[in-house]
Amino acid sequence: MASGQHPDVGRPVTAPDFLLSRPTGSLRTQGALRTFTDPGDAALALRDGSCGLVVGAIGFEPDAPAALMEPELVVRTDGPLEPPAYFRGIRSEARVAEEIPIPAVHRARVSSAISGIKAGSVGKVVLARAVRLVADRPLDPHAVCASLIDSSPAADGFLVDLSPAGDAYAGRVLVGSSPELLVRRRGDQVECHPLAGSAPRDADPATDQASARALRDSGKDAFEHAFVVDSIAHALAPLCTDLEIPERPSLTSTREMWHLGTRIRGRISDPRTTALDLALAVHPTPAVCGTPTDEARRLIAGIEGPRGFYAGAIGWSDADGDGDWMVSIRCAEIDADRRGAIAWAGGGIVADSDPDAEVAETGAKLRTVLRAFNAS
Numbered sequence: 001m002a003s004g005q006h007p008d009v010g011r012p013v014t015a016p017d018f019l020l021s022r023p024t025g026s027l028r029t030q031g032a033l034r035t036f037t038d039p040g041d042a043a044l045a046l047r048d049g050s051c052g053l054v055v056g057a058i059g060f061e062p063d064a065p066a067a068l069m070e071p072e073l074v075v076r077t078d079g080p081l082e083p084p085a086y087f088r089g090i091r092s093e094a095r096v097a098e099e100i101p102i103p104a105v106h107r108a109r110v111s112s113a114i115s116g117i118k119a120g121s122v123g124k125v126v127l128a129r130a131v132r133l134v135a136d137r138p139l140d141p142h143a144v145c146a147s148l149i150d151s152s153p154a155a156d157g158f159l160v161d162l163s164p165a166g167d168a169y170a171g172r173v174l175v176g177s178s179p180e181l182l183v184r185r186r187g188d189q190v191e192c193h194p195l196a197g198s199a200p201r202d203a204d205p206a207t208d209q210a211s212a213r214a215l216r217d218s219g220k221d222a223f224e225h226a227f228v229v230d231s232i233a234h235a236l237a238p239l240c241t242d243l244e245i246p247e248r249p250s251l252t253s254t255r256e257m258w259h260l261g262t263r264i265r266g267r268i269s270d271p272r273t274t275a276l277d278l279a280l281a282v283h284p285t286p287a288v289c290g291t292p293t294d295e296a297r298r299l300i301a302g303i304e305g306p307r308g309f310y311a312g313a314i315g316w317s318d319a320d321g322d323g324d325w326m327v328s329i330r331c332a333e334i335d336a337d338r339r340g341a342i343a344w345a346g347g348g349i350v351a352d353s354d355p356d357a358e359v360a361e362t363g364a365k366l367r368t369v370l371r372a373f374n375a376s
């Protein structure tokens with residue numbers, strides 16, 4: 001670098017403050033003509049035609065502030081995004097400074113959730129844990145996101161400036177690589193691809209295939225998965241016709257995990273129902289919350305405290321009603337000063353869950369994000 005030059009020289013001026021990269025099409029935006037903290041207001045603005053496009057993030061709790069905006073500049077691409085060389089050239093470095101809670105406490109929480117489930121309080125609850133990362137040199141959220149996209153076999157990745165959610169979120173950025181499609185609408189076609197039931201991948205191909213087969217044949221995981229399909233089918237039934245729900249889930253994978261997934265398809269009944277309306281109707285699914293929803297949400301709030309944007313939804317919706325919303329998992333929130341971040345991972349607990357396996361599963365899920373920070 002020549003002396004006197006700013007360290008950011010070469011940084012693309014087009015760096016977006018919202019991006020969603022997906023194999024089926026991507027979107028990146030800059031600037032905000034208008035922001036919304038209440039997703040209901042954004043949904044209304046799309047429906048009454050006063051807003052052409054909404055992008056951003058919705059929190060886990062329905063009344064938590066959202067970070068939604070009507071962007072100034074929009075670039076849509078058919079396939080996944082190709083991160084700029086500038087961001088690919090930056091190696092992010094951070095280390096795990098704290099586990100929230102420590103794995104032994106997460107294990108104990110899972111054990112007591114299993115006892116609660118057996119006593120009949122809920123059928124399923126999703127418990128998460130977090131890790132706090134610290135960095136000696138400032139992190140660049142776009143570089144972390146570039147690494148997330150490049151490490152994802154499907155080039156899944158997202159980045160959302162959370163500033164529109166208010167002072168507590170000013171300058172904070174959510175980055176992640178979610179494999180889970182909450183809902184997508186194109187024309188009259190609606191699609192969801194919920195995931196639930198997981199097993200860590202293994203470097204040894206024979207072991208890896210064996211754990212995929214064990215997941216496919218696991219009664220406990222099929223049971224855990226069915227809560228999610230039932231909940232989405234129930235939420236979509238009044239909004240869609242021709243709902244197609246495969247009888248059994250199929251295997252799907254990321255670099256780190258095997259999952260059970262079910263591709264649900266339907267046709268929109270009323271064309272005024274936008275992708276954002278659909279997202280708000282299905283969220284939070286039992287893939288991140290539990291069954292019954294309100295009881296599981298109360299349990300989670302009591303055990304974990306507020307989740308903020310983890311286990312919420314990120315995506316976009318336009319005034320024609322089209323849009324994509326992903327479940328905000330495999331993600332981290334980067335601090336405004338760029339010296340730290342917090343990453344989360346959770347897993348569904350049912351009566352037959354094994355506490356040690358749940359600790360291992362959340363550890364494996366965290367690897368997606370930890371790799372992007374070169375943290376271990």
Ligand SMILES: C=C(O[C@@H]1C=C(C(=O)O)C=C[C@H]1O)C(=O)O
Nearest residue numbers: 195197198287329345346347348
């Ligand atoms: C909650 C997370 O993942 C969710 C929970 C899963 C499970 O319990 O098996 C699987 C995929 C996701 O729906 C997470 O990654 O943090």
